Amino acid sequence: MGEPQPILDPLTPAAIFLVVTIDEDGEAVARDLLADLPGLRRSVGFRMPGSGLACITSIGSAAWDRLFSGPKPAQLHEFPGFAGERHRAPVTPGDLLFHIKAENQDACFELAMKIAERLAGAGAIVDQTVGFRYFEQRDLLGFVDGTENPEGQLAATAALVGEEDPEFAGGSYVIVQKYLHDLNSWKALSTTEQEKVIGRTKLDDFELSDAEKPANSHVAVNDQDEIGTIVRANMPFGSVQDGEFGTYYIAYADDPAIPENMLIRMFLGTADAAYDRILDFSTAVTGTSFFAPPATFFEALPDAPAAAAARLDSGPRSASPHLERGSEASERRKEEASSQGRGQPERSGDRVDTGSLGIGTLRNL
């Protein structure tokens, strides 16, 4: 298994989430940035001892095809979006996700600036969210968020791809969504009512008993014993000027079907609940899926698609040992992809089979 990015490290008090799109012809700059990121992080972090600066870099499905030749993470596809009768989870653009986290905001901000400088002219930052710790890891609804995250080896098993996809073992599938809370309606509820929406007590964060916990409570709908386990690193964000109060939802999983199933249950309902009641107070405004490769991936990126194609066209191999190695690596990846029956998405008619569950899709809406 490749060494994972710092997905399993504990939550920090500060984070910045950058979602980026890559311009047409911006691929070379984006690749350079990806290759240099570990060094950028070291340069910023080393000057700030104790900051614990970390960055988890993830790549979207379409961007993967533009940036790399060779095999692709087996389950990587675009965020499908979900439309329930009452609430919807929209799909929003994003080629790269930088989940920057640290003990202090200045460290996050400095690295975010460096990333933006390196992308200038080749991409756009489509979302920047500044996340902060709020009291005892509470969300802006006032509830402790993250308690039932798995720990230790269970967290690694939940978040990290294993030997089922050996090329990408140690990587993780990522879903992000920004939710905006209607705090006026929320605060109009009594604490007891709020606890029924979440399914846990507010002050001391205990799960309600089965008898007390409504089927449409957030915890009942997302019962991990039933659906599977994910690692969440949600952060509150907001602007008092704009009256914006939100939760940045970010989930890491070894299989994107698990968080997608949770979203299906939240938005389309379960056998016992029409939808997750938290959605009456929280509106999803973004939704994007990515893959966070193992850290080692960035040390030797796969060839760019054009470079790989040019080498295959050029007949006899180049005498350059460097190019020789790159070409061999690229061919090895291609051979492995075809022998394992994966790689580029399969096309059937006009439809690209992205591997998505395809339920309640909002794509292109």
Ligand code: HEM
């Ligand atoms: C408005 C956005 C959200 C807020 C404020 C929120 C808040 C919370 C809170 C307070 C808890 C209880 C404590 C805990 O175990 O962490 C919780 C649990 C959980 N949430 Fe969320 N959440 C949000 C969105 C989501 C989404 C979109 C998903 C999945 C698609 C999700 C999945 C879960 C899971 C799996 C649990 C643990 C359930 C269990 O096994 O007990 N949450 N969330």
